[in-house]
Amino acid sequence: MNSKHFVYFALAIFGLACNDNESPCEDGTIYTMFFHDLNSDTPVVGAEVWLMKDSGTGYSVLQQLTTDENGQVSWECDLGAENIDACKDGYYDECGSGTPISSGNLADYFYEMQPRAWLKVYVNDLEPYEPEIHVRVYSTRGNTSGAIEVTSHGYYSLIPVTGNSTEPLIVRKYLNTAEAPISREDIQWVVPAGDTSVFTYNY
Numbered sequence: 127m128n129s130k131h132f133v134y135f136a137l138a139i140f141g142l143a144c145n146d147n148e149s150p151c152e153d154g155t156i157y158t159m160f161f162h163d164l165n166s167d168t169p170v171v172g173a174e175v176w177l178m179k180d181s182g183t184g185y186s187v188l189q190q191l192t193t194d195e196n197g198q199v200s201w202e203c204d205l206g207a208e209n210i211d212a213c214k215d216g217y218y219d220e221c222g223s224g225t226p227i228s229s230g231n232l233a234d235y236f237y238e239m240q241p242r243a244w245l246k247v248y249v250n251d252l253e254p255y256e257p258e259i260h261v262r263v264y265s266t267r268g269n270t271s272g273a274i275e276v277t278s279h280g281y282y283s284l285i286p287v288t289g290n291s292t293e294p295l296i297v298r299k300y301l302n303t304a305e306a307p308i309s310r311e312d313i314q315w316v317v318p319a320g321d322t323s324v325f326t327y328n329y
Contacts, residue, residue, distance in 0.1 A: 155203035157227075157235075161193050161212055163319060164238045165290040169197025173214040173239065176221045177207035185209060185224045210237070216320055217241050218267070218288065241319030243289035248326040250280040260303075261329060264296040289319030297327060 161170040173193045178185040188207050191199040201207060210232075213221035218240045225232070247270050249261045263270045265287040273281035287295075295315050298307035317323040 156200050157203060157207075158198060158200045159210060159232070159235050159237055161197040161199070161237045161239055163290060164240050164288060165292060166319075169193070169195070170212070170214060170217070170239050171195055171197060173197070173212045173217075174221055175199045175210065175212045177201055177205060178209040178211070178222075178224060179206060180208060180224070185222060187222075212237060212239060214239070240291070241289035243287050243317040243319055244284055244322040245287045245295075245315070245317055246282060246284050246322060246324045248280065248282045248324070250277075250326065250328045252279075252328050255279055256329070258302050259329065260300045261327065262298050262300065263325070263327060264298065266291070266293055284322075287317050289317055289321065292316060295325065299329070 159175070161173050161175070162168060163170055170193055175191040175193060176187050177189040177191070178187050180186075188205050189201060191201065193199055193212070208227060209224045210227050211221045211223050211225050212219050245265065247263045249263065249270065251257070251259070251261075263283075263285065265285055267286040267288060270281075270283035270285055273283050275282055292314065294312035297311040297313060299309045300306075301308050313327075315323070315325055
């Protein structure tokens with residue numbers, strides 16, 4: 127474990143120990159959350175962070191903070207925050223969506239932000255041609271339901287993806303207009319954050 131990881135780990139453990147919602151707040155109790163780029167070790171600097179509480183008719187914002195050079199924010203236990211969100215240009219994350227602080231997605235008080243990226247998808251039907259087969263490519267952020275340009279034996283489309291994500295692309299084949307796919311293929315394709323990558327699928 128390098129020194130930077132040790133500092134993050136130690137602070138996260140400290141924050142975790144202080145974040146015992148079952149115990150009353152003690153004077154000086156501080157909560158700490160670290161915001162990192164998904165699947166990287168890069169702190170997200172300058173992200174806007176909202177600390178909120180469910181008022182029964184929606185979320186009320188208790189405090190707004192900005193992550194520092196370590197991608198970190200801290201707040202007092204007495205604030206009574208129950209939800210936390212972050213937002214910054216270039217990321218899909220939205221302020222105000224109301225992520226519970228106790229969520230399992232925020233393990234050890236690390237919040238992974240999901241950077242925007244794009245994928246230009248080329249789908250090509252090679253000889254022998256199968257005009258009755260339709261291929262669609264999916265990511266967790268979109269799919270190729272709308273073609274930008276149709277060629278004689280294929281098309282290309284631009285779809286949003288999460289940058290740095292190792293989640294696979296899903297390629298489904300359909301027979302004509304059938305609702306259910308006749309096959310599925312998972313393909314690993316990592317797109318750098320903020321970039322546009324090109325993916326070609328031949329069948």
